[in-house]
Amino acid sequence: MMHQPIQKHRPPLRKRLADASEPYLYSAPALILIAAVMLVPLVVGISYAFRDIQLLNPFSGGFVGLDHFRALGQDQAFFGALRNTLWWTGASVFFQFTFGLILALLLDKPFYGRGLVQALVFLPWAVPSFLAGLNWAWLFNPVIGPLPHWFVALGLMDEPHNILSDPHLAMWGPIVANVWWGIPFFAITLLAALQAIPRDLYEAASIDGAGPVQRFLSITLPFLAPTIAITVLLRTVWISNFADLIVVMTNGGPADRTQIVASYIFTQAFRRLDFGYASAIALVLLALLLVYSMLIVLLRQTMLNKG
Amino acid sequence: MASIDIESVRKSYGPFPVLHGVDLTIRDGEFIVLVGPSGCGKSTLLRMIAGLEEVTSGDIRISGNRVNDLAPKDRDIAMVFQSYALYPHMSVADNMSYSLRLRKTAKEKIASAVGGAAAKLGLEPLLERRPKALSGGQRQRVAMGRAIVRKPKAFLFDEPLSNLDARLREQMRAEIKKLHADLKATSIYVTHDQIEAMTLADRIVAMHGGVVQQVGSPLELYDTPANLFVAGFIGSPGMNFLEGRYVVPGEGKGAGIRLSDGTVVPVASRTGIGPDATVTLGIRPEHVVISDTGMLEASVDLVEPTGFGIILHLSLHGLPFKIFTLDREALSAGPTVRVDFPQKYLHVFDDKGDRVG
Amino acid sequence: MRPGKLLLIGAHRGAILVYVVFALFPLFWLLKVSVTPNDLLYSEGVRMWPSRTTFEHFNFVIAHSAFPTFFKNSLIVSGATAVVVTILASLSGYALSRFSFRAKYWIVALMLITQMFPLVMLVAPIFKMLSPLGLTNSLTGLVIVYSAFNVPFATFLMQSFFDGIPKDLEEAAMIDGATQFVAFRQIILPLTLPGIAATLGFVFTAAWSELLFALMLISGNDAATFPVGLLTFVSKFSVDFGQMMAAGVLALIPACLFFLLIQRYLVQGLTAGAVKG
Ligand SMILES: Nc1ncnc2c1ncn2[C@@H]1O[C@H](COP(=O)(O)OP(=O)(O)O)[C@@H](O)[C@H]1O
Ligand SMILES: [Mg+2]
Numbered sequence: 001m002m003h004q005p006i007q008k009h010r011p012p013l014r015k016r017l018a019d020a021s022e023p024y025l026y027s028a029p030a031l032i033l034i035a036a037v038m039l040v041p042l043v044v045g046i047s048y049a050f051r052d053i054q055l056l057n058p059f060s061g062g063f064v065g066l067d068h069f070r071a072l073g074q075d076q077a078f079f080g081a082l083r084n085t086l087w088w089t090g091a092s093v094f095f096q097f098t099f100g101l102i103l104a105l106l107l108d109k110p111f112y113g114r115g116l117v118q119a120l121v122f123l124p125w126a127v128p129s130f131l132a133g134l135n136w137a138w139l140f141n142p143v144i145g146p147l148p149h150w151f152v153a154l155g156l157m158d159e160p161h162n163i164l165s166d167p168h169l170a171m172w173g174p175i176v177a178n179v180w181w182g183i184p185f186f187a188i189t190l191l192a193a194l195q196a197i198p199r200d201l202y203e204a205a206s207i208d209g210a211g212p213v214q215r216f217l218s219i220t221l222p223f224l225a226p227t228i229a230i231t232v233l234l235r236t237v238w239i240s241n242f243a244d245l246i247v248v249m250t251n252g253g254p255a256d257r258t259q260i261v262a263s264y265i266f267t268q269a270f271r272r273l274d275f276g277y278a279s280a281i282a283l284v285l286l287a288l289l290l291v292y293s294m295l296i297v298l299l300r301q302t303m304l305n306k307g
Numbered sequence: 308m309a310s311i312d313i314e315s316v317r318k319s320y321g322p323f324p325v326l327h328g329v330d331l332t333i334r335d336g337e338f339i340v341l342v343g344p345s346g347c348g349k350s351t352l353l354r355m356i357a358g359l360e361e362v363t364s365g366d367i368r369i370s371g372n373r374v375n376d377l378a379p380k381d382r383d384i385a386m387v388f389q390s391y392a393l394y395p396h397m398s399v400a401d402n403m404s405y406s407l408r409l410r411k412t413a414k415e416k417i418a419s420a421v422g423g424a425a426a427k428l429g430l431e432p433l434l435e436r437r438p439k440a441l442s443g444g445q446r447q448r449v450a451m452g453r454a455i456v457r458k459p460k461a462f463l464f465d466e467p468l469s470n471l472d473a474r475l476r477e478q479m480r481a482e483i484k485k486l487h488a489d490l491k492a493t494s495i496y497v498t499h500d501q502i503e504a505m506t507l508a509d510r511i512v513a514m515h516g517g518v519v520q521q522v523g524s525p526l527e528l529y530d531t532p533a534n535l536f537v538a539g540f541i542g543s544p545g546m547n548f549l550e551g552r553y554v555v556p557g558e559g560k561g562a563g564i565r566l567s568d569g570t571v572v573p574v575a576s577r578t579g580i581g582p583d584a585t586v587t588l589g590i591r592p593e594h595v596v597i598s599d600t601g602m603l604e605a606s607v608d609l610v611e612p613t614g615f616g617i618i619l620h621l622s623l624h625g626l627p628f629k630i631f632t633l634d635r636e637a638l639s640a641g642p643t644v645r646v647d648f649p650q651k652y653l654h655v656f657d658d659k660g661d662r663v664g
Numbered sequence: 665m666r667p668g669k670l671l672l673i674g675a676h677r678g679a680i681l682v683y684v685v686f687a688l689f690p691l692f693w694l695l696k697v698s699v700t701p702n703d704l705l706y707s708e709g710v711r712m713w714p715s716r717t718t719f720e721h722f723n724f725v726i727a728h729s730a731f732p733t734f735f736k737n738s739l740i741v742s743g744a745t746a747v748v749v750t751i752l753a754s755l756s757g758y759a760l761s762r763f764s765f766r767a768k769y770w771i772v773a774l775m776l777i778t779q780m781f782p783l784v785m786l787v788a789p790i791f792k793m794l795s796p797l798g799l800t801n802s803l804t805g806l807v808i809v810y811s812a813f814n815v816p817f818a819t820f821l822m823q824s825f826f827d828g829i830p831k832d833l834e835e836a837a838m839i840d841g842a843t844q845f846v847a848f849r850q851i852i853l854p855l856t857l858p859g860i861a862a863t864l865g866f867v868f869t870a871a872w873s874e875l876l877f878a879l880m881l882i883s884g885n886d887a888a889t890f891p892v893g894l895l896t897f898v899s900k901f902s903v904d905f906g907q908m909m910a911a912g913v914l915a916l917i918p919a920c921l922f923f924l925l926i927q928r929y930l931v932q933g934l935t936a937g938a939v940k941g
Contacts, residue, residue: 022844026759027771030752030815037812038778041789048788055791106680117680119927121687126923128873130891131915134898134908135690144697144905146710180690234779241782244875248895265784270880275788282785289780359835380841392832396854406840453840 048279055273068280077256078264078281085260087171088178089240095179097232100186105220107187108194125184133248136177140164164250167257174245174258182239186231193227194220233296237289261285309370309460309493310335311356316365318351318517325351326517328365336491342504343514344540349497352514353463356495358382369460380409385454386463389470391446393438393453400425400434403452410457424452427486444475455486461493468503480506501541505529513537535660538589544618544629546589546654553655555582564588564655567624570603574653577664586663587656592618592631594652601645610638619644691916698722698909705906721910730885731911734893739918741803741889742871745810749818749867750860752811757822758848762831775816783813787880800881806889809881810871818863825859826852865926869919890915 049068054060072078107118124132140162142148148160163169197219205215243262246252252259252267259267261281269278311333318326326348333339341349354360356367358379366373374382385406393402400421407417425431428448438446447467454462467483468476484507487494498504504511505525513520513528513536521533532538538546551564554571562576564586572588580586605621605628612618617637619630621644630637630646655663697705698721700714708714725731760768790809791800799805829852837847853860875891882888888896894911 020765023759023763023765024767026763027756030756030819031771031774033752033808033812033815034774034778037790037809038786039774041786041793042781044789044793045785053788053792102679103683106676106683109676111676111680117684119924121680121683122927123691123920123923124687126869126919126927127691128869128875128891128915128919130873130875130895131912132690134894134912135694138697138905138909139690139693144705146693149710180686183687237780241784243784244873247875262782262784265782266787266876269784269787270876275792278788279785282782286781286785289782293780357835357839359838378843379835379838380843384839386836386839388832388836390830390832392830392836394833394837394851405837409841409846453836 045279046283048276049283050280051276053274053276053279055275060276064276068277069284071277072280072284077259078261080256081259081261081264084171084258085240085262088175088246088258088260089236091171091175092178092182092239093232093236095175096182096186096235097228099179100183101190101228103183103187104190104194107191122184122188124181125188127181129181129242129244130248132177132181133174133245136173136180136245137164137249140173165254167254170250170254170258174249177245177249178239178242181245182235185235189227189231190224193224197223229296229300233293237293240289241285311461311493311495312366312368312371313352313356314366314368316352316355316362316367318348318355318360318363324517329519331512331519331522333493333495336493338487338494338496338507338509339512340496340498340504340508340510341512341514342498342501342540343520345499347514348517349499349514350465353386353465353495353497356461357384357386357463383460384463385457385459385461386465387450387454387467389466391438391450391467391470393446393449395438398435398437399430399441399449399452402438402449403430403456406453406457420456421452424456427455427489428452428482443471444479447471447475447479451483451486455490458490459492461495464494464496464498466498467496469498469500476503483507501543505541511541513540515540531662532589532654533662535587535589535656538654538656538662542591544592544631546591547595547628549588549590549623549626549628551586551588553577553580553582553584553586566603572602572648572653573650574655575650575664577655580655580657580663585658587660588648589654589656590648590652592629594649595630596647596649597630597632597634597637597640597644598647599645601647603647604643604645606643607640610640612638621646694909694912694916697905698913700906702906721906722914725907725910725914729897729907729911730888730893731890731897731914733885734888734890735914737803737887738872738890738915741806741810742868742918744803744807745814745871746864746868748807748811749814750822750863752815753818753822753863754853754856754860756815756819758826758852760819760823761826762834775819778816784876787876790877791880794881801883801887803887805881806874806878806887809877810874813874814867814870818867821863821866822856822859825856825862829855862926865922868922872915872919 050063050065052060052062052064052067103121107114107121127135139145139147141164142160142162148157148162151157152160164173201219202215205219210218240260241262243260243266246258246260246263247266250258252263262285265278265281265285268274268281311331313329313331313333316326316329317324329352331339341352343349351360355362358374358377358381362375367375369382369384394405397405403421403424404417407420412420421434422431425434428451430445430448430452433441433445433449438449441449447470450467464483468479471479480503483496487507496503496507508525510522511525511528512522515536521528521537528537528541532541532546535548539548549564549566549572551566551572554560554563554565556562556576561573563571563573565571566588574588603623605623607619608622608627609620610617611620616631616633617635619632619637619640621628621630623646630644657663696713699717699719700708701716701718701720704714704716756771759765760772794800794805794809797805799808833851833855834842834844834847837851838844842850873891874889875895878889878892879895882892885893885896894908894915897911898908
């Protein structure tokens with residue numbers, strides 16, 4: 001072979017520009033929208049955290065440095081909300097995931113009428129979240145809902161009353177609604193992952209003598225693991241930001257017992273119109289979620305390196 | 308119809324070179340087959356001709372016009388894909404007429420072009436079907452039909468038959484050959500199957516590792532392979548190779564090649580190699596002669612009847628060696644056979660793998 | 665069949681039944697109360713179905729309340745958002761699926777980040793930004809905000825659908841004489857219809873459900889969406905359960921219709937994504 005010097009010839013400038021800019025042209029509208037409505041407000045929101053922004057007070061707007069954060073350090077309501085957030089998120093994710101996985105496994109087997117059943121059990125996912133909240137609030141209401149009466153019948157309660165107004169039990173209301181509403185999300189995602197597992201793997205394993213439990217442990221779980229990791233991570237972040245159900249069902253009450261950080265931010269912004277303080281809380285929440293995500297990613301990395 | 312010139316064409320994906328400078332001239336109406344093992348850059352070359360990949364350096368000309376910067380749609384070529392790439396949401400007729408519709412050809416012209424192509428390929432009863440409702444062979448035909456309706460300057464084929472079963476492949480091979488005889492369109496056909504290459508090509512371009520190894524008619528490549536790669540790649544079962552040293556002619560003896568056990572296989576004398584140079588001796592399985600007086604003895608490992616003939620798998624000096632014969636007696640070969648190598652069928656390659664003499 | 669196997673099948677169907685009941689019961693109750701006449705509401709408490717049914721609550725909600733306005737507003741906002749987002753996400757999803765370009769990594773990272781941070785954080789700044797533009801208390805403002813919120817996920821969804829369409833097809837189209845954009849419009853888009861349906865449905869449902877920004881950005885009845893209207897209704901007439909639930913049932917209808925249309929494609933789309941890795 002003769003080796004000639006490679007002389008790169010270049011296509012005309014106009015064509016090169018057109019070729020190079022094509023993907024940017026396709027994605028520009030989406031990016032511009034995201035930048036204008038999410039990124040700019042995000043930056044502005046971060047700056048609010050250091051300013052005194054009260055919607056009804058025309059004299060507000062000054063720079064207050066770390067004042068909001070100092071106030072936050074003294075704010076017992078905030079720390080209560082932080083604890084409630086942990087509880088709310090942990091319980092919701094745990095039950096959504098567990099029941100979602102079971103449902104996905106049940107639906108992964110072919111049976112007569114599966115299409116219909118799938119549509120029905122996934123239906124709660126389509127119910128608007130505010131309506132899911134109202135719906136469950138009504139179910140817990142002893143005046144029109146059956147649940148308190150059933151609790152009495154089961155001996156769990158002495159007389160029918162609304163758990164949403166019971167400081168010790170109130171959090172369970174939004175959690176139950178959230179689980180009902182969120183099971184389909186996990187089930188859909190996990191079902192999709194399950195159906196992507198090659199069937200002949202199971203057949204090979206059965207021929208090799210693996211029972212159902214071994215097949216689940218040695219094939220299903222390893223295949224699902226990446227999906228589980230990513231959906232649980234994303235869902236955890238999402239649920240800790242998800243205030244709709246609480247705003248609708250309890251509005252943080254009774255006695256702030258169901259106030260989570262996200263709903264607390266909303267209360268500060270919407271009810272008290274104190275945007276500066278709301279932004280400061282939001283910034284802290286964002287930082288906490290970032291730390292959480294980082295930890296998970298790091299944990300995964302170390303596990304992968306070991307494995 | 309058009310000629311295609313490829314001039315020192317190189318291709319790299321980022322820092323990774325895939326084609327190391329290809330020069331090739333394809334004459335008007337010629338059927339060229341690019342053949343080589345998978346990953347050697349055949350598709351890349353074909354796709355550069357089609358305009359689907361940028362050329363890193365060098366020029367491609369169609370009918371003498373440089374097309375490097377032309378979009379595929381402006382090159383007036385047709386391509387048949389390995390996956391057929393039929394549009395699933397269009398009927399067979401619509402698939403075939405799509406290119407003409409894009410060119411705003413008159414309705415009557417489209418109808419006659421599609422009708423003509425469908426008649427040639429036996430697709431008439433299928434015109435209203437969707438690709439999903441066709442068998443593999445029928446899809447293949449539609450892909451061919453889509454290419455021929457618009458009488459392009461050149462046809463490009465990227466392994467068009469590799470998704471068919473053996474019998475269909477044979478049949479389509481013959482049909483492609485007939486179509487080409489009929490249309491006389493310049494065609495470039497990519498395959499890794501050397502039988503397709505042998506049967507279809509006017510000229511074969513054998514490629515390996517992004518480098519063209521040899522260009523020539525099928526029989527040229529078969530009879531005088533330019534190097535070890537082509538020798539081994541063309542032909543099935545593949546050519547046998549034996550290591551040895553060249554013995555120069557003298558003292559009443561002719562030239563020969565001394566094998567590891569000392570046997571000297573006589574060969575026609577060659578120029579261009581010195582005495583005792585390391586060489587590789589090649590002989591095709593069908594050229595080996597079994598004879599009781601043969602000069603080499605080999606042990607029989609396996610007897611493989613193919614119906615058409617018999618393949619004997621042997622060990623010669625501990626190395627695998629094959630014989631192909633039509634003689635049924637080979638079925639009852641004993642534990643060892645003696646073989647002879649007729650001189651005129653011997654190939655000699657130097658230590659760089661290039662053909663000598 | 666062996667009895668063990670029969671038992672297993674029984675357990676499987678039983679478990680599925682439990683899920684179906686759990687999923688549907690709240691919605692059933694909503695429907696039940698909405699057709700229960702007021703005088704039976706308290707006397708028949710936990711009965712599964714009232715002895716008499718009525719449509720008076722629906723009549724009242726449709727004829728004598730602002731709900732038709734809320735409904736119309738929600739329909740406009742959700743429909744417009746779904747269309748805008750699907751168009752933008754088709755374009756950007758196509759770019760992510762078909763091109764490799766320098767900024768791709770950053771675009772994906774950016775879109776992932778927008779899925780991670782608390783949207784409540786944006787409530788205050790967005791309010792402050794939109795009000796001088798006259799976009800608070802306006803449906804247009806809501807459409808803009810909802811579109812931005814939904815574009816990232818919809819982009820990923822569309823990308824996974826595009827990834828499922830072989831690149832060969834548009835290459836064939838380009839050789840047949842199409843430009844890349846014509847190939848996109850005539851070959852790729854028609855094949856992505858299920859994906860487009862799924863994206864439309866997904867975004868519609870998301871916009872139909874959104875509560876916090878609607879509460880924040882909308883104050884009067886004229887531009888209120890269903891969630892805002894229903895919530896005001898709840899706090900104002902918190903005793904008229906029949907009417908509230910009738911309104912709830914009405915709010916449920918479009919979202920459920922959309923869902924039933926698209927749910928098949930949704931699992932399919934996610935499966936495609938999962939196969940891809
Ligand atoms: N888009 C790409 N990016 C990087 N490498 C590629 C790309 N396409 C092909 N290659 C590499 O180029 C080489 C030649 O590929 P190809 O032309 O498809 O081979 P084949 O002869 O089998 O058709 C292969 O090693 C392949 O890995
Ligand atoms: Mg190839």
